[in-house]
Amino acid sequence: MRIALTITELDPGGAERTMVQLARYLKRSSHTVEVFELGETRRKTLGVSPERTCLHEHLLQAEIPWHCGHAQGAASLPRAVVWLKRKLAEFRPDLIQSMLFHANVVTALANRWLDLPHVGGARVAQPQWWRRRMQQWATNNHMKKLVCVSHSLARDCMARERIRADKIVVIPNGISIPTGESNPVHQKPQFLLQYLPSVDTPFFVFVGRLSKQKGIDPLLRRIDQLLQPLPQHHFVILGDGPLQNQVRSLIDHSACRSRIHTIGWHPNPLDWTKHAQAVLVPSIYEGMPNIILEAMSVARPVVALDVEGVSELLGVSPQQIAAAGNLTQFIDLSIALGKNPPLGNALGQANFERACSEHRLEDKLALYEQLYGELLMADHGNSMLT
16 A cells, blocks of 8 residues: 555654654555655744654654655645645555644645545544534545544544544554563663652653643642642653743742752653653543553553543543542542552553553554555445446
8 A cells, every 4th residue: 555644743742653653564564655744833943953853763764755845834724735735646645644633634625636535633632613613624525534542532523523423433542562571660760860859759740742731730720739748749840832931930839849840842751751650641631642651651650630532541540530620639639649659559550551451552553554455445346336
């Protein structure tokens, strides 16, 4: 198969890493793959470094061609559509897989002239009504299928975006588990001393984009309620984004500000995650949070609000899941784990075993390949009938 993969941009994030992992998997399976990113707005905003462009390096190492349309903002939409249409016509794929809202819509527009089989990718519940309407139009009229990363996201797409049920396919996120690793034990590194009093200082960690979606600002407004009952604990924040200044201001107004540390964007967040007493995920909406999968892969417990995909990852876990929007319960669960490290370790080990049995990356990527084959076979059968 010749597969075109389109995405909004390739600044490292959950969806972007999944796209590159899918490209490499398809290449290993002897398919011809090219990647098309519409723009590089975030890299221009946040700076370019070897770590920021690591996904491009992964593609180059796998000898997978990638192309950038350099789109910036809504005004460049027509140019992005024309660019993608031209590049797809040159590549002549058997099928297109898009991922993320902008890529879904731009690919649907560009493909109107080419009429190639198009599979979309929904990674997160869309909060704005106009996004829901645009994705509804793109999916119902111009896609063969829309891949949702969780069943709860699929239900949201059908209920709020009014996407037809026959268009929806669920392929959950997956995570790489080191071969032969059955009980991760992590020696605490010295770099922790840059921020913590000792390598044994207990800490919670937040990993994610500093945006409204991730819920970091409501949590920081109540962070003293979490840290004051745990006088030895610190809170580490990994990430950057539009709320950086607001985050800094909220920390400055906290009575526990000396125990809150902002690391910024980090190329290897697992360096911190695997040593945390718990990973905090206060997201307001999601699709299936990759940070939970990453925590599971290194046997760490999680405290998360019960938004899209959370229960599907953690299962029935009342000691790790608070009701959506219930920060009081979220804080109470976090304090309980902070006061009971053996409980956290037991939950972390259960998370690891669940990741190994139900969420292996290769198994999930194979489902994409299977879907593409089925769609192309069905198209071939229909063309023979006509």
